[in-house]
Amino acid sequence: MVESRDYSMRQKIAYFSMEIGLSNDIHTYNGGLGILAGDVIRSSADLRIPLVGITLVSKKGHFRQEITSDGKQVEHPDPWEPSEFMQLLSTEVKVQIQKRDVTVKSWLYTVKSQTGGVVSVYFLDTDLEVNNPEDREITSFLYGGDERYRLKQEIVLGIGGVKILDSLGLNVRKYHMNEGHSSLLALELLQKNGMNTDKVRSLCVFTTHTPIDAGHDKFSYDLVREVLGEPVPLDMLKKLGGQERLNMTLLALNLSNYYNGVAKRHRDSARAMFPGYEICAITNGVHSYTWTCESFRNLYDKYFPGWTNEPDLLERADGILDEDVWRAHGEGKKVLIDHVNKITNVGLDYDTLTVGFARRATGYKRADLLFSDLEKLKRANRKGRIQLIFSGKAHPRDDSGRKLIEQIFGCTQELKGEIKIVYLANYDMDLSAKLVSGVDVWLNTPLRPLEASGTSGMKAAHNGVINFGVLDGW
Numbered sequence: 001m002v003e004s005r006d007y008s009m010r011q012k013i014a015y016f017s018m019e020i021g022l023s024n025d026i027h028t029y030n031g032g033l034g035i036l037a038g039d040v041i042r043s044s045a046d047l048r049i050p051l052v053g054i055t056l057v058s059k060k061g062h063f064r065q066e067i068t069s070d071g072k073q074v075e076h077p078d079p080w081e082p083s084e085f086m087q088l089l090s091t092e093v094k095v096q097i098q099k100r101d102v103t104v105k106s107w108l109y110t111v112k113s114q115t116g117g118v119v120s121v122y123f124l125d126t127d128l129e130v131n132n133p134e135d136r137e138i139t140s141f142l143y144g145g146d147e148r149y150r151l152k153q154e155i156v157l158g159i160g161g162v163k164i165l166d167s168l169g170l171n172v173r174k175y176h177m178n179e180g181h182s183s184l185l186a187l188e189l190l191q192k193n194g195m196n197t198d199k200v201r202s203l204c205v206f207t208t209h210t211p212i213d214a215g216h217d218k219f220s221y222d223l224v225r226e227v228l229g230e231p232v233p234l235d236m237l238k239k240l241g242g243q244e245r246l247n248m249t250l251l252a253l254n255l256s257n258y259y260n261g262v263a264k265r266h267r268d269s270a271r272a273m274f275p276g277y278e279i280c281a282i283t284n285g286v287h288s289y290t291w292t293c294e295s296f297r298n299l300y301d302k303y304f305p306g307w308t309n310e311p312d313l314l315e316r317a318d319g320i321l322d323e324d325v326w327r328a329h330g331e332g333k334k335v336l337i338d339h340v341n342k343i344t345n346v347g348l349d350y351d352t353l354t355v356g357f358a359r360r361a362t363g364y365k366r367a368d369l370l371f372s373d374l375e376k377l378k379r380a381n382r383k384g385r386i387q388l389i390f391s392g393k394a395h396p397r398d399d400s401g402r403k404l405i406e407q408i409f410g411c412t413q414e415l416k417g418e419i420k421i422v423y424l425a426n427y428d429m430d431l432s433a434k435l436v437s438g439v440d441v442w443l444n445t446p447l448r449p450l451e452a453s454g455t456s457g458m459k460a461a462h463n464g465v466i467n468f469g470v471l472d473g474w
């Protein structure tokens with residue numbers, strides 16, 4: 001353990017996120033939200049923005065996906081070992097959960113940019129001997145367990161997070177809530193600031209990420225009273241977070257002085273969901289260097305030296321010679337096809353038009369849309385051969401998402417001998433990087449306007465891959 005006070009008095013922005021995707025081996029992310037958080041952190045390091053990240057250590061990950069031969073998703077724990085990547089800090093704080101003290105410590109990970117910028121990320125951990133066995137599990141599973149488990153996690157993230165930053169001596173000027181999971185931080189700030197809501201608002205910024213109601217955490221006040229207690233008086237909490245249930249999005253909106261959706265269209269749907277709040281729009285982005293494959297990195301190095309720190313230069317991509325793009329694409333495609341052929345026996349071809357679709361398996365993303373008319377698909381394949389690559393996890397409790405995977409498996413069987421189709425298990429950052437640079441066409445067919453932003457298409461564009469999809473999100 002190391003001495004952990006940060007004596008640098010430079011004011012910081014604290015970026016709170018339930019999930020952060022920093023690398024493939026650090027299993028603290030699930031999907032778009034966490035990847036975005038990772039990209040924000042990498043970009044902040046590039047730009048030398050004085051930002052720190054705060055998240056949960058999620059030692060058992062979200063889950064590792066196995067798909068059986070008949071298309072059923074099986075979930076396994078997905079553990080990782082923090083000590084291989086980061087240091088445990090000695091500073092500890094206590095949060096009250098179910099009227100008892102739970103001790104929280106943090107692991108420090110540093111993201112270093114080639115520009116010399118550095119961002120510290122703190123991973124909160126309750127797996128300490130002083131805590132009882134139940135409390136030690138609070139930071140085990142990302143998005144695991146029931147509502148009570150989730151609320152406990154949000155107490156550790158929001159309240160524990162603010163306390164840890166204080167104990168570390170960080171001088172925080174702004175608290176950014178990436179999604180409502182960390183809204184409880186605002187309650188801790190109320191306590192620190194004599195229940196002054198104006199003061200707390202001046203300290204907080206909030207980003208909402210989805211127009212889907214189920215994506216907004218809501219807790220009954222019975223549960224809140226039992227697990228959280230009353231850090232602020234209940235009547236005040238109801239005014240800020242909703243009369244019926246504690247709505248974490250509403251709480252964040254009422255205690256921030258700036259809030260944004262993640263695309264202009266999403267701003268409009270967010271305003272319709274939460275009338276009366278002047279929600280702004282900041283379109284999501286991706287970290288260019290991270291999501292550009294080797295062959296395109298080399299190409300950009302040749303045409304636009306300095307592009308890694310100044311991705312704006314890629315606006316001139318039109319000036320790259322077609323044959324250079326084609327050659328770089330061929331290399332990316334070979335890497336992907338070789339990978340797929342190594343881990344499956346589908347035997348994809350190098351010179352067949354390859355269509356890719358990878359995202360969370362859930363209804364509105366409509367992975368099955370392409371199969372809505374199998375005869376038409378077969379006819380298209382007779383005109384010009386195609387092969388398809390799918391990937392994506394269903395949330396363990398999303399039965400329709402699990403069915404979707406089975407359904408695609410069914411189509412795979414039905415089209416056997418005509419169209420090669422493969423569903424790759426365990427979509428993660430490494431697989432994503434290979435897919436968005438190795439397919440010819442990146443398919444995106446969400447039900448409008450439910451895709452708030454979507455970022456995988458931006459990754460595809462960085463690799464010269466053609467986007468084909470519904471006009472939704474970014």
Ligand SMILES: *Cc1c(COP(=O)(O)O)cnc(C)c1O
Pocket residue numbers: 030031032033035358359360427428429432433453454455456457459
């Ligand atoms: C980029 C990425 C996402 C998000 O992609 P969307 O198009 O926004 O759905 C999800 N998961 C992984 C592993 C990613 O790399």
